[in-house]
Amino acid sequence: MTVWAEHALNGISFGMLLFLLAAGLSLIYGLMKILNLAHGSYYLLAGYIGLAVIRATGSFLLAVAVATLAVTAIGAVMERFFLRRFHLDELPQTLLTFGFLFAFADLALWIWGGNPQTLPKPAWLAGSVELGDRAYPLYRLFLIAVGLAVGAALWWFQEGTRLGAMLRAGVDDEEIARGLGINVSLLFTLVFALGAFLAALGGVLGGPIIGVYPGADFDVLLLAFVVVIVGGLGSLKGALVGGLVVGLLDNFGKAYFPEFALFTIFVPMAAILAVRPTGLFGRE
Amino acid sequence: MSPRRAAVSAALALVLLALPYALTSYYLDLATKMLIFALFAMSLDLLLGYAGLASLGHAAFFGVAAYTVGLLELRVGASAWVAFPAGLAAATLTGAVYGVLALRARGTYFLMITLALAQVLWGVAFGWRSLTGGDDGLPNIPRPDLGLPWSLAGSTPYYYFTLLAVGAAAALLVCIVRSPFGYALRGIRESESRMLALGYNAWLHKYLAFVLAAAFAGLAGCLYAYYNRFVGPEYLHVIRSAEALLMVILGGAGTLAGPAIGAGVIVLLENLISAYTQRWLLILGGIYIAVTLFAPRGLVGLVHDYRSRRSGR
Numbered sequence: 001m002t003v004w005a006e007h008a009l010n011g012i013s014f015g016m017l018l019f020l021l022a023a024g025l026s027l028i029y030g031l032m033k034i035l036n037l038a039h040g041s042y043y044l045l046a047g048y049i050g051l052a053v054i055r056a057t058g059s060f061l062l063a064v065a066v067a068t069l070a071v072t073a074i075g076a077v078m079e080r081f082f083l084r085r086f087h088l089d090e091l092p093q094t095l096l097t098f099g100f101l102f103a104f105a106d107l108a109l110w111i112w113g114g115n116p117q118t119l120p121k122p123a124w125l126a127g128s129v130e131l132g133d134r135a136y137p138l139y140r141l142f143l144i145a146v147g148l149a150v151g152a153a154l155w156w157f158q159e160g161t162r163l164g165a166m167l168r169a170g171v172d173d174e175e176i177a178r179g180l181g182i183n184v185s186l187l188f189t190l191v192f193a194l195g196a197f198l199a200a201l202g203g204v205l206g207g208p209i210i211g212v213y214p215g216a217d218f219d220v221l222l223l224a225f226v227v228v229i230v231g232g233l234g235s236l237k238g239a240l241v242g243g244l245v246v247g248l249l250d251n252f253g254k255a256y257f258p259e260f261a262l263f264t265i266f267v268p269m270a271a272i273l274a275v276r277p278t279g280l281f282g283r284e
Numbered sequence: 285m286s287p288r289r290a291a292v293s294a295a296l297a298l299v300l301l302a303l304p305y306a307l308t309s310y311y312l313d314l315a316t317k318m319l320i321f322a323l324f325a326m327s328l329d330l331l332l333g334y335a336g337l338a339s340l341g342h343a344a345f346f347g348v349a350a351y352t353v354g355l356l357e358l359r360v361g362a363s364a365w366v367a368f369p370a371g372l373a374a375a376t377l378t379g380a381v382y383g384v385l386a387l388r389a390r391g392t393y394f395l396m397i398t399l400a401l402a403q404v405l406w407g408v409a410f411g412w413r414s415l416t417g418g419d420d421g422l423p424n425i426p427r428p429d430l431g432l433p434w435s436l437a438g439s440t441p442y443y444y445f446t447l448l449a450v451g452a453a454a455a456l457l458v459c460i461v462r463s464p465f466g467y468a469l470r471g472i473r474e475s476e477s478r479m480l481a482l483g484y485n486a487w488l489h490k491y492l493a494f495v496l497a498a499a500f501a502g503l504a505g506c507l508y509a510y511y512n513r514f515v516g517p518e519y520l521h522v523i524r525s526a527e528a529l530l531m532v533i534l535g536g537a538g539t540l541a542g543p544a545i546g547a548g549v550i551v552l553l554e555n556l557i558s559a560y561t562q563r564w565l566l567i568l569g570g571i572y573i574a575v576t577l578f579a580p581r582g583l584v585g586l587v588h589d590y591r592s593r594r595s596g597r
Contacts, residue, residue: 099572
């Protein structure tokens, strides 16, 4: 395996992580037209909660379960009691989610302090595998597998289940969907919670690679934004393709142009914007 | 201008002119900061309140101007006569480029794109250590030396300098929003399709508003670089953009006085609260949520509601 292939694998695994983080943002926007600026906070909170659980119990799986559950509940509360009041009113929604972003960031700083931390990898994923003549960390391959599995599950949920059909109906025409007796309000809460769950999953799984630190919420949010701008809001396929594109660009950029790391992501983003303002797979 | 309005304006001008005689230099510096952020918030309001464009990247222009001033003063040793206009020009130019990109999008995409574009500059300021000093920023920027017989280094002269600049800019902004151009912007905010049908070039109006807003934000950035005598990447950060958005909405979008008041309130609160607790961000987050829930039309809107209730309508 060449250095080049190693960068590519790193990029793909990071891209899968970005897919987890961006898929929720995209689903939420697709159905509710909410731009959730607190989406990166789900990553941050889940990372810290996961770390606390691992320190207390030593179990990575338990950390995933507790952190995702807690953050999913936070997401549901945010939607049900705050954002719902401003349905389709983008400015107040943006401000609200910004308020939550600040509040969560400061709470996390208060509780867990300002030192950057890394979640320990579980023992069963800590090793590496031989790929050709090089060793490659097993954990990154695991991330790729999780990303693919989540992508497949989401696709099946959207295309193959009754709930998914309701979701698609809600995205296409909310009023008609309501008229047909679909409980769109419940759907809103469910999808918002699902988005929070995906970002939380990204937080615990990404913790061993990106780490958790004050400001991680902004960094993650920004990357997720770029992913959905590139891929198009409201599209799962867009989140996946966008995630991979951004993951690869970020990895090669950091490797070859370290001082301009962000540029290698943003220049292609600007180029895509110039040609297709709604992203590769987005609709108006 | 109605006589009452003229009286209020004159009284305000008198108070502002007299402030250095009433305040200690600490509070005078705080007042200077409030003036600068009032201008920053008013510049964003030209976009948000009049053109109806919610930008989450307005700090880009503030920061670019501040960095241009800092770099020219420190790395080149240029005089303020060069650095100050160069900062303005840099912000305007950035606005001219970003406007082309951002105005391809609308609504949520506009929010995201302005945010992302501003964050690019933040990334450059943060990452390009050899030029910008990374997160150490550019310290020890001198106060502007305009070659005048009196120095601008002290609190009082710099306050008057800022007051003059912000006052002139505010007057210009008032002229802009009261001009036919300003009314066309309001028309586009309310119904772009109608304005198009009436033969207005909506894109050009929005583009000009974007560039003008960038220029005024750049003026605030220049003033702030000299005020704080420091420039750092946080000048460009989305936190600063969002803070400006909050100032505008807290005060009341679509009026120029509202955002200026909103800016004053936020700067004052930050100063007061930071003195007692480290948890300013948590409280600021709470303010965002409270304003959205309880005062969606801002302080100006609250006053309006109170007045109309009293007059029994």
